[in-house]
Amino acid sequence: MPKRRFCAALQRYAPSILMLAVFETVGVALWLAKGNLFYLGNFSYIGASIALGLFLFERKARWARRVVQFLVGAYMLVFLGLYRRENMQIEGFWYYLFLGVFEAATIHYAVAKIFGPLLFGRGWCGYACWTAMVLDLLPYRRPQGPNKPRLGRLRYAMFALSLLFVCALFLLLDPAALEPAMFACFLAGNLVYYATGIGLAIAFKDNRAFCKYLCPVTVFLKPMSYYSLTRVTVDPARCVSCGKCQKACPMGVDMLDSARSRKNGTECILCLECAKACPKGALKL
Numbered sequence: 001m002p003k004r005r006f007c008a009a010l011q012r013y014a015p016s017i018l019m020l021a022v023f024e025t026v027g028v029a030l031w032l033a034k035g036n037l038f039y040l041g042n043f044s045y046i047g048a049s050i051a052l053g054l055f056l057f058e059r060k061a062r063w064a065r066r067v068v069q070f071l072v073g074a075y076m077l078v079f080l081g082l083y084r085r086e087n088m089q090i091e092g093f094w095y096y097l098f099l100g101v102f103e104a105a106t107i108h109y110a111v112a113k114i115f116g117p118l119l120f121g122r123g124w125c126g127y128a129c130w131t132a133m134v135l136d137l138l139p140y141r142r143p144q145g146p147n148k149p150r151l152g153r154l155r156y157a158m159f160a161l162s163l164l165f166v167c168a169l170f171l172l173l174d175p176a177a178l179e180p181a182m183f184a185c186f187l188a189g190n191l192v193y194y195a196t197g198i199g200l201a202i203a204f205k206d207n208r209a210f211c212k213y214l215c216p217v218t219v220f221l222k223p224m225s226y227y228s229l230t231r232v233t234v235d236p237a238r239c240v241s242c243g244k245c246q247k248a249c250p251m252g253v254d255m256l257d258s259a260r261s262r263k264n265g266t267e268c269i270l271c272l273e274c275a276k277a278c279p280k281g282a283l284k285l
């Protein structure tokens with residue numbers, strides 16, 4: 001009996017264990033490769049936070065994802081961004097990339113936003129983004145209308161502008177002034193993101209309007225998440241087509257279709273609001 005219970009618990013909490021193992025592996029690999037213990041602590045903390053959230057979700061805690069959002073999002077914004085003065089926005093990625101330095105934002109983007117989505121899709125958007133951490137506090141958790149795909153093209157303009165902006169800094173500023181300028185950009189950029197995100201949320205009555213239409217980071221996330229190993233799928237035998245999952249989804253994903261090509265499939269942020277809304281338990285990772 002104890003062995004059976006242990007196996008059942010192991011199966012139940014497998015996503016938590018797997019997520020912690022993945023981040024610990026990345027942390028150890030970077031620690032050994034870079035000779036910097038910071039990477040072990042950094043990825044251990046993030047992995048433990050996400051694993052805790054998945055554990056709480058399995059325990060039916062409705063606030064599980066919010067715990068992870070604040071543990072990881074606040075850590076990224078306050079500790080890495082404000083205290084360590086590392087620009088973790090997309091401009092910081094371009095900056096370190098142009099310097100030829102595989103540190104800070106370059107590693108962050110490689111792990112969380114370029115290659116990571118092959119494993120956990122757009123989990124970054126649902127569990128770690130400090131912009132979404134604030135936007136999800138707004139009252140428009142369920143969109144009042146369908147997604148507007150044409151507006152989504154604006155993200156590519158934002159992506160290009162971020163690249164051109166950093167190029168301009170390298171051309172116009174003295175090298176010694178670049179680091180302070182990037183920190184100032186981090187501060188100003190976050191204020192702009194929050195103001196724009198809140199404005200769009202009110203205008204469209206949709207907390208995630210900024211994520212759907214303007215966020216430049218999704219240019220990296222969306223293509224890779226199409227092939228993600230971690231996906232929410234529906235069990236047709238249990239599904240009664242009540243539509244509650246579709247109404248609960250903040251990103252407008254067609255949760256009744258398990259195909260990778262499903263409508264708005266690459267918008268899924270693995271928030272599992274659909275699974276919580278399903279009365280038959282037909283949706284799961």
